[in-house]
Amino acid sequence: MIGYLRPATLTDALAIRARHDVQVLAGGTDVYPAFATRRAWGDPAHKDVLDMSAISVLRGISEHADHWRFGALTTWTDLIRADLPPLFDGYRMAAREVGGVQIQNRGTLVGNICTASPAGDGIPCLLTLDAEVELSSQRGVRLIPISDFITGYRATAVEADEIVTALLVPKSPGQGRFLKLGARRYLVISIVMVAAVIEADKGVITAARLAVGSCSAVAQRLTVLEAALQGQRLADSAGIVAVDHLAGLRPINDVRSTGAYRQDAALTLVRDVLAGFAGGAVRSVA
Numbered sequence: 001m002i003g004y005l006r007p008a009t010l011t012d013a014l015a016i017r018a019r020h021d022v023q024v025l026a027g028g029t030d031v032y033p034a035f036a037t038r039r040a041w042g043d044p045a046h047k048d049v050l051d052m053s054a055i056s057v058l059r060g061i062s063e064h065a066d067h068w069r070f071g072a073l074t075t076w077t078d079l080i081r082a083d084l085p086p087l088f089d090g091y092r093m094a095a096r097e098v099g100g101v102q103i104q105n106r107g108t109l110v111g112n113i114c115t116a117s118p119a120g121d122g123i124p125c126l127l128t129l130d131a132e133v134e135l136s137s138q139r140g141v142r143l144i145p146i147s148d149f150i151t152g153y154r155a156t157a158v159e160a161d162e163i164v165t166a167l168l169v170p171k172s173p174g175q176g177r178f179l180k181l182g183a184r185r186y187l188v189i190s191i192v193m194v195a196a197v198i199e200a201d202k203g204v205i206t207a208a209r210l211a212v213g214s215c216s217a218v219a220q221r222l223t224v225l226e227a228a229l230q231g232q233r234l235a236d237s238a239g240i241v242a243v244d245h246l247a248g249l250r251p252i253n254d255v256r257s258t259g260a261y262r263q264d265a266a267l268t269l270v271r272d273v274l275a276g277f278a279g280g281a282v283r284s285v286a
Contacts, residue, residue, distance in 0.1 A: 003048030010055050010136065010165065018138050018161045022050040026073055029099070029107040030115045058165060070167040076104035087169075090176025090195050091125040097180050098122070100187055110164050113146070116154045116218075123150065123219045124195035124211035125178060126167065134166040135159075143168065153217040174199035174207065179273045181265050183256060190214045191257045194269040198234070198277050205229050205237060210273075212266050215249040222246065222270070229274075238275040243267060 005022065007013045016022065023046065025031050035046050052058060052073060059073040061082050068084070076095040084092070098104055098112070098121055112122040113133065123146070131146045135158060146167075149157050158164060176197045182188030192214050199207040208229040213219040225245035229237055251262035 002046050004051065005048065006051040006054050008054045010057060010163075013050060013052060013055060013163060014136060014138050014161075016050055017163055020050075021047055021160070023047040024114070024163055025049050025051045026053065026111045027075065027107040029103050030111060030117075052163070066171055068169045068171065070109055070169070072108065072110040072163070072165050074109050076107055076109065077101075079109060080104065086175040087129065087172060087197065088176060090178040090197065091122065091129065093176075093178040094121045094125050094180070094193070094195065097178075109167060113149065113167075114156060114158070114164055116150045116152075116156050118153065118217055118219070119190045119193075119214045120219075121178075121180060121190060121193055121213070124193055124213040125176065126169075127211035127219055127221050128176065128195045128197040128209040129169045130172075130209070132168045132170075133164055134168060135162045136165040137162045141165075147221070150218050172197075172199070175277065177273050177276050179269050179276070181269060189256065192251075192262050192265045192269055194266065194273045196270075196273045196277070198237075198274075200234050200277075203234050205232050205234055208237075210270060212246070212249060212270070215246075215251040215262050215266050217250070220248055222248070224248075225270070235278045237278060238271040241267065241271045241274065246270070 005016055007016060023031060058071040060071050061074055061078060062069045076098050079095045080092055098107060109122055112120045126146045132143045133146055133149045135142050144157055151157055174197045178195045180193040181191045190213060194212050196210045198205060208226045210222040210225055211219050222245055225241060228240055232240055246266055249263060249266060251259040253259050
């Protein structure tokens with residue numbers, strides 16, 4: 001029999017997490033399919049469930065002096081509907097690509113990173129936003145960069161007594177974009193996705209942050225390309241991208257694609273996402 005626990009406060013949730021080995025649940029859009037898959041392969045085991053959905057303080061987006069805070073129960077629909085600056089345009093584009101409306105209404109931003117799938121659409125966006133992950137326990141609160149949070153294939157830095165309680169994104173100028181390639185237009189797992197944030201002044205790139213997902217066990221920032229783009233004209237940026245700029249990717253062969261196709265598609269998508277910036281003025285307001 002699976003135990004089901006639904007505390008009303010974060011204090012109670014942390015106490016449960018400290019005492020029991022539980023499966024933390026927010027939206028449940030990844031937890032239940034994973035459970036069904038294990039059962040299909042003959043493994044009926046499932047941890048007791050710690051349902052966070054009644055803890056209202058973990059829901060919503062708030063603006064602070066130097067950052068934006070996304071509570072752990074904030075959904076993709078919340079992100080789509082929020083009044084956010086151009087910095088988040090890419091993250092909102094990704095939100096519209098996550099499943100159908102039902103999934104967007106239920107699935108959470110934090111759940112997407114805790115699943116730690118290489119195909120998690122929100123993860124490259126958070127890398128380009130320099131996001132931090134807030135982890136809470138009875139021992140206190142700690143912040144960890146998103147780049148350190150996902151440690152491998154479906155693996156994270158969350159400790160046994162911790163719960164992810166928020167995402168924090170520092171305020172900065174610039175504009176975000178996101179592109180995704182799948183086997184069809186909608187309701188599909190990514191073959192490759194690319195996120196970018198560009199800051200520009202009078203058509204010249206002053207800062208660039210780009211990340212690629214589904215081409216490695218963990219989404220990767222393209223730091224060599226970012227350095228090459230700085231000081232370049234935005235209108236010329238797509239033509240600067242070369243194969244060597246994506247050398248750090250390690251795409252695999254699987255049921256959705258070959259590794260070679262992923263590598264080639266990633267190059268095309270990076271060029272396309274930069275061309276999208278060049279097609280319209282990059283807004284530099286925070």
